[in-house]
Every structure is written in structure tokens, then in C-alpha cells.
Amino acid sequence: MNSNVIIIGAGAAGLMCAINSGKRGRPVIILDHASKIGQKILVSGGGRCNFTNLNIQAENYLSANPHFCKSALARFTSQDFIAMVRKHLISYQEKENGCIFCNGSSRQIVDMLRDECNSVGVKMRLNCKIQEITKNRRFIVKTNSGVIESESLVVATGGLSYPNLGATDLGHRVAAQFGLRIIPPKPALVPFTFSRGDREKFGELSGISLEAVVNCRGHEFCGEVLFTHKGLSGPAILQASSYWEHGEEILVNLLPGVDAHSIFLSNRQSRIEMKNMLSRYLPRRFAHIWCEFYFPSRPLCQYNDKELIDASHFLQRWIIKPAGTEGYGTAEVTRGGVDTDELSSKTMEAKKVAGLYFIGEVIDVTGHLGGYNLHWAWASGWTAGQYV
Numbered sequence: 001m002n003s004n005v006i007i008i009g010a011g012a013a014g015l016m017c018a019i020n021s022g023k024r025g026r027p028v029i030i031l032d033h034a035s036k037i038g039q040k041i042l043v044s045g046g047g048r049c050n051f052t053n054l055n056i057q058a059e060n061y062l063s064a065n066p067h068f069c070k071s072a073l074a075r076f077t078s079q080d081f082i083a084m085v086r087k088h089l090i091s092y093q094e095k096e097n098g099c100i101f102c103n104g105s106s107r108q109i110v111d112m113l114r115d116e117c118n119s120v121g122v123k124m125r126l127n128c129k130i131q132e133i134t135k136n137r138r139f140i141v142k143t144n145s146g147v148i149e150s151e152s153l154v155v156a157t158g159g160l161s162y163p164n165l166g167a168t169d170l171g172h173r174v175a176a177q178f179g180l181r182i183i184p185p186k187p188a189l190v191p192f193t194f195s196r197g198d199r200e201k202f203g204e205l206s207g208i209s210l211e212a213v214v215n216c217r218g219h220e221f222c223g224e225v226l227f228t229h230k231g232l233s234g235p236a237i238l239q240a241s242s243y244w245e246h247g248e249e250i251l252v253n254l255l256p257g258v259d260a261h262s263i264f265l266s267n268r269q270s271r272i273e274m275k276n277m278l279s280r281y282l283p284r285r286f287a288h289i290w291c292e293f294y295f296p297s298r299p300l301c302q303y304n305d306k307e308l309i310d311a312s313h314f315l316q317r318w319i320i321k322p323a324g325t326e327g328y329g330t331a332e333v334t335r336g337g338v339d340t341d342e343l344s345s346k347t348m349e350a351k352k353v354a355g356l357y358f359i360g361e362v363i364d365v366t367g368h369l370g371g372y373n374l375h376w377a378w379a380s381g382w383t384a385g386q387y388v
């Protein structure tokens with residue numbers, strides 16, 4: 001069988017690329033080993049798909065080359081995706097920090113993409129196992145359901161996270177096969193696990209959450225921190241995890257927007273115990289355990305000046321050394337991937353292999369939490385769709 005364009009991966013990026021190359025009249029076939037399209041879109045945003053963000057900027061992405069994503073993000077904006085959503089009469093709302101979610105279900109986004117694909121004649125082959133990819137003049141893709149040839153091959157196989165939703169390393173293997181460098185992949189937007197000692201200390205806090213500012217390598221994220229039975233999660237922790245390297249510490253300001261030392265000084269003469277005083281600002285159970293391990297609780301009037309300075313310092317720079325992360329099983333995305341230096345930022349084509357394109361999460365472009373990752377999939381898919 002022949003097609004002008006083969007796209008491997010019927011996820012966010014692959015579907016967007018198919019729609020846009022189909023609009024240009026190119027015969028397109030999408031291959032996917034899964035039995036359904038857009039599985040990660042379906043689970044995204046807790047089932048309501050945080051499909052873009054109103055504040056998209058290159059600063060919201062991690063990449064060895066922070067400039068690579070700029071061109072695609074400038075050419076396909078959040079307003080462009082919102083226009084498509086409106087055209088399909090899907091209702092949506094803005095939540096905090098510019099995040100845009102469906103009011104209904106993520107399925108509406110998948111249905112929209114499927115309808116758009118159908119309207120431009122995109123063919124889809126699901127349950128399709130890729131066995132071998134070669135190239136002479138054209139790409140030859142051998143599958144369990146026959147051999148397909150094409151001029152252009154688009155790799156849109158996503159990252160390694162959530163293998164139960166169909167994630168594989170095929171994209172990285174194809175890149176390596178054609179001599180493209182890979183930035184070592186790592187789980188990102190992922191909960192941290194505690195060391196054994198910290199698990200014993202904080203295990204009973206499982207389920208408790210607090211507002212904090214988490215700092216990892218100088219990158220600060222403000223938001224909820226959630227204690228789990230394994231470690232720490234919640235938006236601020238997930239964001240910090242994308243910057244974390246094994247063995248490093250993170251700093252947590254447990255009292256953001258509050259000057260702990262001033263509070264201690266203004267209660268200097270009080271007989272209130274430290275743990276009860278902290279319970280006014282922090283979950284009670286956390287305040288008690290924190291005192292138990294770091295600052296044995298006494299009436300405030302019994303601390304000397306240095307102790308109060310140390311206590312406030314500890315509260316505003318609580319140091320945690322995670323043992324690791326929960327890994328790809330629960331990571332929302334994968335950082336690293338195909339080195340952007342190998343690709344044209346204008347077309348997403350490999351510089352040294354004509355006709356070979358990489359789009360979406362398989363590339364070393366990783367977004368913050370908040371609709372940035374799906375937006376990268378749309379923008380890079382749209383971009384490649386103009387050229388394949």
C-alpha cells in the first residue's frame with residue numbers, strides 16, 4: 001500500500017498533524033498499536049482535558065534548547081486551538097493560571113479530532129504493530145497488517161509515561177536507528193518518594209495537603225503539596241519534579257506570604273505552645289509532627305532569640321531529599337527525548353533524514369503542568385502538518 005504520509009501514533013500530535021496535512025490534500029494514514037485513538041487525551045485533566053493555556057510562552061517548557069519550541073508556539077496559539085473547539089460547539093472554561101478545561105468530558109476533544117480527520121479523508125489503522133522501518137527513496141513500514149510505503153514518515157509516539165495507555169520507546173528507537181541523538185528520557189510531572197526514614201516520620205500524614213512554595217534548582221512553584229503514603233505529590237511538587245536530579249534536595253516554604261519570625265516575635269511573651277501556634281497556619285497534624293521531629297514544642301516564651309530565628313528559617317526552608325520518583329507509571333509526561341538540535345524548528349523534519357518528522361512529547365520539549373503539554377502536541381503537530 002502507498003500513502004504520501006504515514007503518521008505513527010494516533011495521539012494529540014499525530015491527529016493534529018494528520019488533520020493539517022489532510023487539509024492540504026495529502027493522503028495520510030495513521031498507524032497505532034492501540035485499539036483506540038487519543039487515550040492520553042481521554043484521561044487528561046482528570047477526564048476534562050486541560051487542553052491549552054492562555055499564557056503559553058517558551059518559559060513554560062524545559063528543553064536542552066529553550067528556543068526550539070518558540071516558532072511552533074508562535075504559529076499555532078492557544079486561541080487557534082480554542083477556535084477549533086468553538087467550531088465544534090464544545091463548551092470550556094478558564095480555571096486558575098490560564099488553564100482551559102472542557103466543561104464536559106475529554107471525549108469531546110477526541111471526537112472533534114476524529115471528525116476533523118474524517119472530514120479530510122485521513123485513514124486510520126489501529127491494533128497495528130510496527131515491525132520494521134526502513135528507507136531507500138521512500139519509507140517502508142512493515143506491520144502485522146501489511147507493508148506501507150510513503151514519502152514522509154511522522155513519528156508521534158509520545159513519551160514513556162503511562163505504559164498502560166500504550167506508551168512505548170518506539171519513537172526513540174526510530175530516532176536512534178536514523179542516527180539522531182536522544183536526550184536521556186526521565187519521568188517528569190511525577191510524585192516524589194520519601195526515603196525510608198522520612199516515610200517513617202511522615203507516613204501518618206498521608207492525605208494531608210498544604211499550600212507551599214517548592215523550590216528545585218532555583219525554579220519555584222507555588223501551590224498544593226500533598227502527602228501520600230509513598231512521599232509527596234500535588235501540583236507544586238509535580239512541577240518541581242521536572243527539574244529534579246537524583247540525589248538533590250528540594251526546599252519547601254511552608255508559610256508562603258507569611259513572615260514566620262515576625263509572628264514568633266509578636267507572640268514572644270505568649271504561653272501558647274509552638275505546635276498550637278503553627279496549627280493556626282498549617283494543618284494541625286502536620287504542625288505537631290513537624291515540631292516532634294524538628295523543634296520540640298514548648299510555650300513560645302521559653303524559646304530564646306536564636307531558637308526562634310532557627311525555627312522560622314526551618315519553616316521557610318524545609319529541606320527534603322526525595323529518595324526518587326514514582327517513575328513512568330504515574331509520571332504525567334517524559335522529559336528528554338529526540339534532541340531538538342536534530343530537527344528543524346520550522347518544520348519538525350530531521351535535518352539529516354529528508355522526510356522524517358518528529359512531533360509531540362517524543363521530542364525533548366516538556367511543558368509545565370497546566371495544558372502546556374497538550375498545547376505542544378497541537379502546535380508541533382500543526383507545524384509538521386504544513387510540510388509533510
Ligand SMILES: Cc1cc2nc3c(=O)[nH]c(=O)nc-3n(C[C@H](O)[C@H](O)[C@H](O)COP(=O)(O)OP(=O)(O)OC[C@H]3O[C@@H](n4cnc5c(N)ncnc54)[C@H](O)[C@@H]3O)c2cc1C
Nearest residue numbers: 009011012013033044045050157158166360361371373374
Ligand atoms: C494522566 C495524564 C493526564 C494528563 N493531563 C494533561 C492535561 O490535562 N493537559 C496537558 O496539557 N497534558 C496532559 N497530559 C500530558 C499529555 O497527555 C501528553 O503530553 C500528550 O498526550 C502528548 O501527545 P503525543 O501525541 O505526543 O503523545 P500521545 O498522546 O501519548 O500519543 C502517542 C500515540 O502513539 C502510540 N504509540 C506509542 N508507541 C507505539 C508503537 N510502538 N506503535 C504504534 N503506536 C504507538 C500510542 O498508542 C499513542 O496513541 C497528561 C498525561 C497523563 C498521562
